[in-house]
Amino acid sequence: MAMTSAVPRGSTPRETNSELQGFREVQRLAYDCAEAVAAQLGPGVTEREAARMQREWLRGRGVRDWFHLPFAWFGDRTAFAGFRVPLQFFPTDRPLEPGMPFILDMAPVHRGFTADIGYSGCLGPNPLHDRLLADLGEHRELVLREVRERRSLREIYEDVDRLMVRQGYANRHRAYPFGVIAHKVGRVRERRWSPHVFGFGTRALRGLASDALHGHREGWSPLWSPYRFSDHPPRPGLWAVEPHLGFRGTGAKFEELLVVTDSRDPEESAFWLDDDLPHVRRRQEERAA
């Protein structure tokens, strides 16, 4: 029960507008947090400090539970250079230096709604990083287009891979657990006590586990991976999509929620929860310029 699809079967998105609004608000809150913390980052701030800043900012605004605790990666850790074990994802004492790229990644749960976002930035000008961010925009369009075509998730994953290769980048979301490019999120029941293990909220994990169990019986998976268990059409619900590009020690990603419904109308069948996000605005400005 902990995690249900945001959009129940057979309904149109309009019926759940209030629910989507809830998700949209927490996603905005998370992006506000990312922008506020990014503005405070300066030379010498460590990953641990950046992670703590995100946690405190969100706790101060009523967040009590997490899908996962905030992460922060600086420098070549944005491209997961030399990552072998999952513990390396956790923030370290690496200090930020001028010109270094950074990624803030957080997944707060607020009033029962989950967000999972990734914010890429850079301390000072870095033309290479700008190029990565611009190229990420193509992936955002590709994912939405192919989900609307109801292509198998595994195929979409491979198409994203191919686009990355064409652009000259390495796929770094392969480093995430199960190599996922996305995973399902949903509502979490609010409790007074919300423990977490290894940085992941137990209530949200329970939701993911029960989805995985249902999916296993019905032939789908809440994890969008390159493996056979993802060889099925997009499943209605909310997907946190996180393509992650790496290029020789510089990494960049975005992460935001994609709404998938079972509507026949392509426009309604899949859409990004919110188009007013920093990386989307940035792309629009670039196109206008």
Next chain:
Amino acid sequence: MSEHTGNGSGPEGARERRIRTGGIELCVAELGDASLPTVVLVHGYPDSKEVWSEVAERLSDRFHVVLYDVRGCGRSTAPKPLRGGFTLEKLTDDFLAVADAVSPDAPVHLVGHDWGSVQAWEFATVARTEGRIASFTSISGPSLDHLALWFRKRAARPTPRRMAQLLGQGARSWYVYLLHTPGLPEAAWRGPLGRQWPKMLARAEKLPVSGYPTASLPADAAHGAWLYRDNILARLRRPRTDAYAHVPVQLITPTGDAYLSERLYDDLEQWAPGLVRRNLAAKHWVPRTRPDQVAAWIAEFATAQQEGARPRESAPAKPYARWFAGRLVLVTGAASGIGRATAFAFAEAGARVVAVDRDPEGAARTADMARLIGAPEAWGECTDVSDEQAMEKLAAKVAAEHGVVDVLVNNAGIGVAGSFMDTTAEDWRKTLDVNLWGVIHGCRLFGKQMAERGQGGHIVNTASAAAFQPSRGLPAYSTSKAAVLMLSECLRAELAGQGIGVSAICPGIVNTPITGATHFAGASEEEQRRRRTKAGRAYGRRNYPPEKVAEAVLRAVVRNQAVVPVTPEAHGLRFMSRFAPWAQRALARIEPPL
């Protein structure tokens, strides 16, 4: 005394003048517009200013180039008496006199080779030259003070490694001991040694046969012995401990130098903050054997100081920057996979990159990204390597627009699978055209340019682990790659004498888009697609990144390796091919699981 103009080795069109200082007369030659920034080139032992003639000519379009014969050498007069006339203090007086005469208002860019560099270290570290030097490029000549402290540091705490370094340099310095014997060196130089020296240089140091050394050699060498006698012992006994460079320093190290160990410069950053290092695979006399690259590095460094900007990569120096900064690298098949990763790795080291591919968009994209990560210049070229005429056109264009290629990477290749009986004649032709003829064209055209220039270079050919592992599934591909491997070995033998290295890279299973374009002989369209996807996924699961192969390519160039297996399976197969070929034959019989 020699008449240096007219013997073919001196710089053409040099203006000469004589400068009196400290009781002697220095012969100074100038090239180029005197209003341009001044570069002063100081020669070594046993040389005269003509050692610089090739470099000076290449610099004279952008700089006011000044060369002078050090006291006692060439057409400068020798001090009387000789003993005590060659101290570093007096040599500093000479330099200041020249600098004041040729560039009274602006500081000069100083370049020294061998003893010229030893002197120049003194110029660059004493207080009285402050404001007269804009930059210093040191080639094959350490500061005697740094040298003394280097010896002391190693002798004070002699770990095995330090002892080896100490003894290594001690052995390389055999001629220094000889030069301290009285009378003997003079007699040898004025006698048989002076006559044999040009031939010895040509043989041992691979100096191109030209008018160098000049006729003044016996006198230069005999007088120059006093450089050693007046300074070495004095400085080794009482080195200055404040010999910090007050100007930006660039260090060019020939790695094949028979007289100076590379290790001498290990601690140099402590004396010259912001030191820029450049390495050349060459012997001691680089101003004669590698004038293009030496002139390019001098010009780049001087220009950067002139513009007041720090050199590009000075912040965190990339490990291969000292080898490849500013060098011209051409990579075929550079729109994807190993070729693209290799182009990026060279770009990151500061090389100028020509990315060649059939796919114009991919090549342009590679060039684009290469510029973003540190290539000073990068170009994308659309050429099919199997097309002889197109390759000839490319070679002519690259030579005309960018110069002679320093490193050539023949990487373009296609995958072809399927049993021998299924492989059609057309399949064979296509495979050999790209995988073998592409390499042949590249080596023939660009290798020829390299050999004709006579200043070294390197060719890397991408072979494959399939070159030494037979298989029933890849007969055409394996055959083409085995041919590339043997071609590389033969060419390596042929070009070794000209300072051009040839390496064959045998990557193994690497996650590249080659599987997506592989032709499966004898399979229907549908079956082709299925097998490509399957092979792609298998390679994806193996997930060996092409970046590691690129790293191996750069390492192979630096170390001049002949055959380089990259992935563990490639190493394993190479080992088996030597010690257990029967096992390889058994492996070859297994039907591929696609």
